[in-house]
Amino acid sequence: xxxxxxSSDWMCGCAGCHMSLLDMDERILKxxxxxxxxSTPITxxxxxxxxxxxxxxxxxxxxxxxxxxxxxxxxxxxxxxVALGDCAVFGGVPALRNFCGIQExxxxxxxxxxxxxxxxxIPNDPELATxxxxxxxxxxxxxxYNVPGCPPDADVIFYVxxxxxxxxxxxxxxxxxxxx
Amino acid sequence: MVQLTINGKQIEAPEGxxxxxAAESAGIKIPxxxxxxxxxxxxxxxxxxxxxxxFRVPIAACTLPVSNGMVVNTETEALKKSRKFILSMxxxxxxxxxxxxxxxxxxxxxxxxxxxxEMTSWPMQPGWKKFNVDTSHPYYVLDNNRCILCRRCVRACxxxxxxxxxxxxxxxxxxxxxxxxxxxxxxxxxVKCGTCVQVCPTGALIDRASAxxxxxxxxxxxxxxxxxxxxxxxxxxxVRDNRLVRILGxxxxxxxxxxLCEVGRYKLVNDQRPRLTTPMLRKNGKLEPVxxxxxxxxxxxxxxxxxxKNAVAAVASTRLTAEAxxxxxxxxxxxxxxxxxxxxxxxxxxxxxxxxxEEIGPFEGRIDFLRNADLVVCFGENLVRNHMVxxxxxxxxxxxxxxxxxxxxxxxxxxxxxxxxxxxxxxSLTALVKGLSAVIVQEGLGRAELKVASPxxxxxxxxxxxxxxxDRLADAARTLAHAVCxxxxxxxxxxxxxxxxxxxxxIELAKLVGAVxxxxxxxxxxxxxxxxxxxxxLGLDVPFAxxxxxxxxxxxxxxxVPDPMLAKLSKAPYLVIQSAYASPLLEKADVVLPxxxxxxxxxxYVNLDGRVQKAVKAVRAPEGARENAAVLGEIALRMNMPVxxxxxxxxxxxxxxxxxxxx
Numbered sequence: 001x002x003x004x005x006x007s008s009d010w011m012c013g014c015a016g017c018h019m020s021l022l023d024m025d026e027r028i029l030k031x032x033x034x035x036x037x038x039s040t041p042i043t044x045x046x047x048x049x050x051x052x053x054x055x056x057x058x059x060x061x062x063x064x065x066x067x068x069x070x071x072x073x074x075x076x077x078x079x080x081x082v083a084l085g086d087c088a089v090f091g092g093v094p095a096l097r098n099f100c101g102i103q104e105x106x107x108x109x110x111x112x113x114x115x116x117x118x119x120x121x122i123p124n125d126p127e128l129a130t131x132x133x134x135x136x137x138x139x140x141x142x143x144x145y146n147v148p149g150c151p152p153d154a155d156v157i158f159y160v161x162x163x164x165x166x167x168x169x170x171x172x173x174x175x176x177x178x179x180x
Numbered sequence: 181m182v183q184l185t186i187n188g189k190q191i192e193a194p195e196g197x198x199x200x201x202a203a204e205s206a207g208i209k210i211p212x213x214x215x216x217x218x219x220x221x222x223x224x225x226x227x228x229x230x231x232x233x234x235f236r237v238p239i240a241a242c243t244l245p246v247s248n249g250m251v252v253n254t255e256t257e258a259l260k261k262s263r264k265f266i267l268s269m270x271x272x273x274x275x276x277x278x279x280x281x282x283x284x285x286x287x288x289x290x291x292x293x294x295x296x297x298e299m300t301s302w303p304m305q306p307g308w309k310k311f312n313v314d315t316s317h318p319y320y321v322l323d324n325n326r327c328i329l330c331r332r333c334v335r336a337c338x339x340x341x342x343x344x345x346x347x348x349x350x351x352x353x354x355x356x357x358x359x360x361x362x363x364x365x366x367x368x369x370x371v372k373c374g375t376c377v378q379v380c381p382t383g384a385l386i387d388r389a390s391a392x393x394x395x396x397x398x399x400x401x402x403x404x405x406x407x408x409x410x411x412x413x414x415x416x417x418x419v420r421d422n423r424l425v426r427i428l429g430x431x432x433x434x435x436x437x438x439x440l441c442e443v444g445r446y447k448l449v450n451d452q453r454p455r456l457t458t459p460m461l462r463k464n465g466k467l468e469p470v471x472x473x474x475x476x477x478x479x480x481x482x483x484x485x486x487x488x489k490n491a492v493a494a495v496a497s498t499r500l501t502a503e504a505x506x507x508x509x510x511x512x513x514x515x516x517x518x519x520x521x522x523x524x525x526x527x528x529x530x531x532x533x534x535x536x537x538e539e540i541g542p543f544e545g546r547i548d549f550l551r552n553a554d555l556v557v558c559f560g561e562n563l564v565r566n567h568m569v570x571x572x573x574x575x576x577x578x579x580x581x582x583x584x585x586x587x588x589x590x591x592x593x594x595x596x597x598x599x600x601x602x603x604x605x606x607x608s609l610t611a612l613v614k615g616l617s618a619v620i621v622q623e624g625l626g627r628a629e630l631k632v633a634s635p636x637x638x639x640x641x642x643x644x645x646x647x648x649x650x651d652r653l654a655d656a657a658r659t660l661a662h663a664v665c666x667x668x669x670x671x672x673x674x675x676x677x678x679x680x681x682x683x684x685x686x687i688e689l690a691k692l693v694g695a696v697x698x699x700x701x702x703x704x705x706x707x708x709x710x711x712x713x714x715x716x717x718l719g720l721d722v723p724f725a726x727x728x729x730x731x732x733x734x735x736x737x738x739x740x741v742p743d744p745m746l747a748k749l750s751k752a753p754y755l756v757i758q759s760a761y762a763s764p765l766l767e768k769a770d771v772v773l774p775x776x777x778x779x780x781x782x783x784x785y786v787n788l789d790g791r792v793q794k795a796v797k798a799v800r801a802p803e804g805a806r807e808n809a810a811v812l813g814e815i816a817l818r819m820n821m822p823v824x825x826x827x828x829x830x831x832x833x834x835x836x837x838x839x840x841x842x843x
Contacts, residue, residue, distance in 0.1 A: 086279055089301045093279065098308040099325075139305060146301035150279035173298045179278035180285050 004165050006031075006055045007048035008040040008084070009074055011067040012094045012134060013060025016151040017085035018042055023154035031158065034165040048077040055080045055164050061087040061094055062140050066129035075141035080164060083137040084157070086150040086179060093150075095134040102131045145170060148179045184250035193246045200228055200241040203254065210254050211263065211293050213270075213381050214330035215242045218431060218438050219339050225330050226266055227293060230254045238262060264297050272304035273353065274311075275325035281383040282391040289381035290328060311356055316366030319446050320377045320385055324356040327384040333357060333376035340439060342575025345370045357384070371568065372442040378428055389450060390418070390426035403430055405785055405793040407499050407778040408443035410529075410707035411435055411547070411569050412787025415444065417779065417798045424449055424779050424799055435547060435787060441568035448778065451738070453761035456774035457804035467772060472806070479756055479771055480818035482731055483516060487821070493520040493729040493752070496720060497739040498709035501783020501795070504809035505711060506827035508735055509718045511812055515821040520724060524736070524745055527721025529708035532678045533670075533837035534716050536687070539680075543687055544838045545701025546789045550574060553702065555663030557585045559686065560609070560673020564593035567706045567788075570669070583663065585656050587612065588673055600656045604646035609674060612653070613685040615642020617692050619657035626661065627694035666695040667702035675705060705837065706788055709739070713786040713838060717831045726751045734758065734765070737808055738777045741765065758811055775808050776801035783809065786831065790838030 010018060018041060022028070031037070038053055039045040048056060056078025062071055075081055086092040097105040110122045137143050147160050147170075156176050163170040181192050186203050193202035198221055203210050214224035223243035230241045233251035238259060241252075253259070270276070270290060278284040278291055286292070294302075311324035329348070334357065337346040345368050349358040359368035377385040399418040406413040406427075414433025418426040427445050431438040459475035460467040486492050494512035496505055505523075513521040527534075537543065550556065550573040563571035578584060578597060586598035587609070595601040604612045618635035620626050632638055643650045660666060668690050674682055687696070687703065695702035707713060715721060725748065726732055732752030734741075736759040741749070746764060749755060756771040757763075766772065780801035786792050801807070806814075816823040828843050 083301070086277070090277060091305065092277060095277065096275070098306075099275065099310040136301070136305060138301070138303070148300055171298070172300050173295075177295050177298065177300065178285065179291060179294075180281075 003034065003036040004054035005036045005038050005049065005052075006057070006161065006165070007038045007053040007074070007078065008057035008059065009048075009070050010041050011058060011060035011070055011088075012063040013085060013087040013092070015041070015059070017059040017088075017157075020151035020154050021157050024158045025154070027154075027158050031161050031165070034162060048074060050077065052077050052079065054078070055082060055161070057082045057084045058088050058137050059084045061091045061134045061136055062132070063094055063134040064129040064131050068132070068140055071137055071140050080144045081137075081141065082145045082147055082160065082164075083143045084147050085152055086148055088137045089146045089148045091134050091136045095136075098134055102133070106131070147172065148177070150180050153178075182246050182248040182250075184246055184248070184252060186252045187254055195246070197246060198242055199230060199244045199246055199250070199252055202246045203241065203252075208254060210241050211296055212242060213289055213293060213328060214332060216332055216335070216379055219332070219335045222331065222335065225270070225328065227263060229259060229262060229266075231256055231259060260297060264299055267294050267297060267299060268302040268304055270328050271302040272306050274306060274309070274327065276306075276382075281326065282386060283383040283395075286395045286397045288383060307353060309353065314365050316364035317370065317372075318366065319372055319374060319389070319442075320365070320387055321391075322357060322365055323384050323386060325384075326382050327357055328382055329355050330381060332379040332381060333385055336375040336379045338579075339576060341371070341373050341375050341572045342578065343369065343371050343373070343572070346376060371564075372446065373440060373568065373572070374442070374445045375429065375439060378438070387426060389446070393425050394420050399425060402796050402798045404779075404796040404798060405710075406440065406444040406448070407710040407785060407795055408441070408448060409567055409709060410712045410788040411567055412710060412785055412791060412793050413440055413444055413569055414793070415440065417796075419798050422799050434791065436569050439569050439572055441572075443568070451761070453740075453763070455802060455805070456759060456762055456772060457802045458774060459804075460769075460772040462770040467766065467769065475771055475773060476811075476814055476818055479773070479815050482754065482756075483733075483815070484819045486516060486730060487819075488517045490517060490519050491730045492516050492518045492733060493724065493726055493731075494518055494522075494733040494735070495724050495745070495749075496523050496715070496735040497737040498523045498525045498711045498715045499739050499778065500711060500735060500737045500808050501781065502711060502714045502786065502792075502827045502831065503783045504735070504737075504807075504812060505714050505718055505720065506825055506830045507809050507812040507816070507823040509720060509830070510823040510825045511816045511821070512733065513719070514825075515816065515819070515823075518729075520722065520727070520729065521720060522722045522724050523715040523720040524739060524741065525708045525712060525715065525721070526723050527678075527716065528676045529672055529705070529712055530675065530716035530837075531721040532675050532680055532683055533705050534721065534834065535678075535680050536683045537835045537837040540687075542836055542839045543696070543701070544704050544789065545696070547573070547704060549665070549667050549700060549702045549704070550577075553577065553582055553665050553667040555583045555585070555660065555666040556669065557587065557660065557666065558594055558669045559587045559671055560589070560675075561669065561671020561706050562588070562590070562592040562594060563669070563671075564597070566671075570706060583659055585659060588671075590673060600652065600659060602646070602648050602652065602656055604648055607677070608642075608645035608647070610679060610682045610685050611642045611645040612648060613682065613689055615639050615646070615653055616657045616660065617685070617689045618642070619654050620661045620692055623658070623661070625658065626692045628691045628697070630688060630692045660689075660693045663693065665700070665702065666693050667704070668695050670703070670705035672706070672708070704789060710785045710787070713788065713790065713836070714831060717786070717834050717836055719834065724748060730754060731756065735808060735812065736760075736763070736765075737775060758808065760805065773811055774805045775811055776805050780805070781807040781809070784827065786840065788838070790836065790840045792831075792840065792842035
């Protein structure tokens with residue numbers, strides 16, 4: 001049997017979950033031994049194979065039209081979809097803006113913030129993606145495994161990937177289960 | 181006792197307890213969020229649902245009493261599924277995003293419950309309703325966004341602290357915790373006891389000082405005794421890196437059962453006075469830092485020639501340990517033969533009690549009697565402000581029908597709470613108390629024998645002297661006589677005038693109404709600071725005055741010296757202070773000896789009802805500050821008059837008004 005293919009991508013997150021993935025240090029060689037690492041934000045290949053991958057991992061929530069596209073593409077091409085980290089699982093820190101709404105958040109970030117130059121404007125280039133409410137991945141596409149944590153420990157990611165690569169269901173509990 | 185089966189295990193449980201408590205006592209853990217062992221069963225969160233054979237649907241274990249033959253299951257697949265659903269609903273209701281919450285990672289009961297069910301996510305997303313965060317309180321922050329509406333805080337505020345500040349406003353998903361009629365917490369009737377913060381299962385009530393300072397699991401927890409006042413509440417000190425981070429009430433505390441007041445929980449942690457860490461000597465009119473060796477040498481040289489001449493006046497804080505107070509007394513009274521060896525309290529709260537005890541032996545009972553009192557008479561103490569925890573025990577009983585009579589010549593916050601408030605004119609308390617007894621005797625309501633010659637005259641005298649109307653006096657007397665379990669509390673207003681007659685009249689009244697009989701002693705004086713009783717037992721209870729003495733030694737410890745005492749100390753011709761903090765006395769002091777705080781030394785305290793309790797050294801004193809008892813011992817040693825008396829023996833040397841226990 002060929003090695004299972006793994007892809008990942010990030011959306012509305014902070015890249016921290018991928019940093020945590022790198023934190024597994026030399027164990028990444030073990031992952032490479034078990035699986036074929038395809039597209040990730042930290043490798044050259046940028047999109048999951050059109051022919052499909054076995055495991056797709058998404059970091060970050062979905063807060064604009066571009067994220068939606070990434071999530072849908074990954075869902076379409078991955079047999080198993082993993083939501084990696086709190087933003088992907090719950091919406092996380094970016095979801096806090098849902099409490100005040102998009103306009104207020106943009107106004108605060110681009111205009112009112114003390115660090116902004118006077119006369120700053122909210123970017124309005126038509127090429128920009130359209131902002132939406134921040135959502136967890138499962139609100140947009142079906143998710144097979146939720147791996148919470150901010151970020152999930154390298155141990156957790158290694159455990160999940162190695163279990164999936166060996167055709168087992170990862171079960172998060174005790175030390176491996178934390179939401180912060 | 182009833183027999184029941186939980187998860188196949190045969191259990192015997194006393195009748196009347198809930199299934200939850202029965203399971204707990206059998207070591208079976210049922211997850212809960214709203215339940216609290218010190219509060220009445222509530223049944224709010226539904227997390228403790230169980231299956232009972234013969235019941236159609238799952239039921240909350242926290243409100244279900246045990247019954248014989250009950251067959252209970254707590255961990256079926258269906259229950260686990262239901263619990264996950266209940267938790268999902270709680271999580272999706274508000275802002276329960278864990279990464280930026282100060283209790284996440286072990287201190288959050290909601291999160292722990294989710295981990296217990298192995299939840300990796302919840303299927304619903306929040307309604308994104310925003311609640312304002314109330315930051316108006318000096319000690320805590322109320323964030324309704326993180327509230328799960330378990331109402332523990334509301335119940336703690338009323339059921340435990342008797343304050344009834346917190347309540348729930350609005351309905352359904354808009355429900356929120358408010359103070360009073362929705363005013364900012366900082367402007368509310370909150371008495372700042374912090375019980376609500378201690379019981380909050382999530383991060384909705386945030387302790388300002390300790391938030392984000394580390395999780396409980398990363399700190400050392402040390403059980404100790406509060407040194408705030410004479411009640412002697414048991415505390416749990418959280419310490420990290422030699423820093424006292426937080427004080428919690430200890431639920432197993434014999435006196436307080438978890439309660440604390442503002443002083444015990446917050447003021448003791450957050451004392452802003454500048455610390456003293458270097459011994460100082462006045463040289464050419466200016467205080468200058470010197471070595472401990474030099475400072476102690478100067479004090480010893482100054483004191484030694486004065487031995488036997490009654491030329492030293494010494495005063496000590498009643499917040500010092502029993503060990504330090506014993507050394508203090510031995511050094512100044514026994515070795516130096518000073519007549520003026522006393523405490524900052526000067527026996528205001530205890531001397532007269534000791535005087536009566538010399539005559540009749542112990543006559544006071546335990547604070548525990550407050551717990552089932554149906555009437556409390558408080559003589560001369562504002563329990564809302566002083567001895568707050570005792571006040572909580574009284575206030576929380578009022579809605580259950582316990583009556584309160586306040587007898588206080590001074591304006592008191594109890595006046596508003598009391599069913600009957602008597603305001604005797606100054607100096608008329610004895611007459612008033614005798615008048616109360618006379619009414620009871622006259623109307624034949626007494627539960628014990630008491631002979632009163634011509635009660636009419638006694639009543640008339642009471643009315644005339646006190647200015648309390650006759651009908652109100654009679655009303656109070658009848659209320660007292662009809663109570664089944666009355667408790668009489670004696671405050672500073674009674675003890676300060678040092679009139680043994682008043683105490684005796686109150687004892688007489690207590691016996692007459694059955695507050696004191698063979699089985700129970702519902703009579704207790706509130707005393708003063710944490711070692712008030714110890715100071716009294718050591719005889720450190722005479723008025724302090726500088727009257728021709730050459731040296732005044734003030735062992736202040738960590739106490740704030742009251743103004744009248746500051747004035748007296750300022751008259752000292754030569755003043756030695758032993759103090760943890762800077763105070764106005766530094767301007768006057770000739771020698772300054774920096775000492776440890778309550779939390780930096782170990783020692784014993786005797787609380788208001790005679791319990792000998794230990795306060796534990798939780799942190800190291802700053803470099804330069806030494807422990808109180810050690811400083812006194814060192815001075816004595818340098819004078820070749822070592823102190824070696826055993827504090828336990830000294831405590832027993834004099835008859836006490838309370839029964840000393842734990843010695």
